[in-house]
Amino acid sequence: MAGPPVVLCRPDGLHVAESPRLWIVTGRASDHARWQRLVAGDPVAGGDWPVRLRHALSESPFDAVADPLDADQPLLPDDPNHLFFAGIDQHTSLLVAGVVATTTTGVTEVGGVVQRDCRGRGFGHEMLGEVCRLLHGHFGVARLVAGCEEANLASRAWLAGAGFTPAAGAPAYRLANGRPARPMWWERIDAKAVHRCRRPGPSSR
Numbered sequence: 368m369a370g371p372p373v374v375l376c377r378p379d380g381l382h383v384a385e386s387p388r389l390w391i392v393t394g395r396a397s398d399h400a401r402w403q404r405l406v407a408g409d410p411v412a413g414g415d416w417p418v419r420l421r422h423a424l425s426e427s428p429f430d431a432v433a434d435p436l437d438a439d440q441p442l443l444p445d446d447p448n449h450l451f452f453a454g455i456d457q458h459t460s461l462l463v464a465g466v467v468a469t470t471t472t473g474v475t476e477v478g479g480v481v482q483r484d485c486r487g488r489g490f491g492h493e494m495l496g497e498v499c500r501l502l503h504g505h506f507g508v509a510r511l512v513a514g515c516e517e518a519n520l521a522s523r524a525w526l527a528g529a530g531f532t533p534a535a536g537a538p539a540y541r542l543a544n545g546r547p548a549r550p551m552w553w554e555r556i557d558a559k560a561v562h563r564c565r566r567p568g569p570s571s572r
């Protein structure tokens with residue numbers, strides 16, 4: 368039987384866990400900035416982001432090599448309702464994936480992106496599997512939800528492969544940019560979720 372996730376949990380909110388090929392790191396501002404830049408430059412993942420934001424982000428220089436894990440780092444504001452997980456390739460130090468877990472009125476929604484050139488190589492499964500383990504077994508979240516577009520077959524396979532099952536959710540709606548979205552909703556439940564983090568977990572209400 369799998370035990371609790373093995374994770375370095377620092378009092379300042381930084382976490383470091385490991386999957387076979389990735390370091391999974393929470394909270395570093397440098398990883399988050401790289402991830403935003405990566406998504407902004409990706410028409411599939413960032414195509415619905417506001418144009419002005421995409422332009423602003425794409426003007427800043429982008430180096431996909433993550434800062435060393437032992438570097439002294441500014442952290443993101445400490446907010447358990449907005450967790451950011453960076454997936455860093457242990458061999459190349461490249462930032463290959465990012466997953467966010469946002470909690471609003473007690474519901475924790477996850478979403479993520481794998482860097483374009485790294486897709487289809489199992490990084491998505493590896494990253495999401497470990498992030499779910501951490502969210503359930505370290506941050507103490509029993510129910511995770513996720514939404515993807517019905518037509519996004521990669522995302523559907525990604526979520527199903529991580530143990531998400533179809534769930535009820537909001538029907539079709541328009542995004543802020545006017546594009547109609549046909550969402551499909553998913554959930555992943557671990558009734559044995561345990562809060563082990565030394566800091567408060569996401570709010571349950």
Ligand SMILES: CC(C)(COP(=O)(O)OP(=O)(O)OC[C@H]1O[C@@H](n2cnc3c(N)ncnc32)[C@H](O)[C@@H]1OP(=O)(O)O)[C@@H](O)C(=O)NCCC(=O)NCCS
Nearest residue numbers: 412480481486487488489490491492520521522524525528
């Ligand atoms: C969805 C995403 C994160 C998957 O990451 P990935 O590293 O390519 O995924 P993996 O290689 O681990 O493969 C995951 C599953 O997706 C399938 N898949 C990958 N690319 C696919 C594609 N283009 N079309 C259909 N299925 C695809 C794989 O076959 C695998 O399914 P399986 O378990 O049934 O074999 C990635 O495609 C991505 O970042 N997409 C753009 C952003 C996005 O849509 N994010 C999801 C929003 S919730």
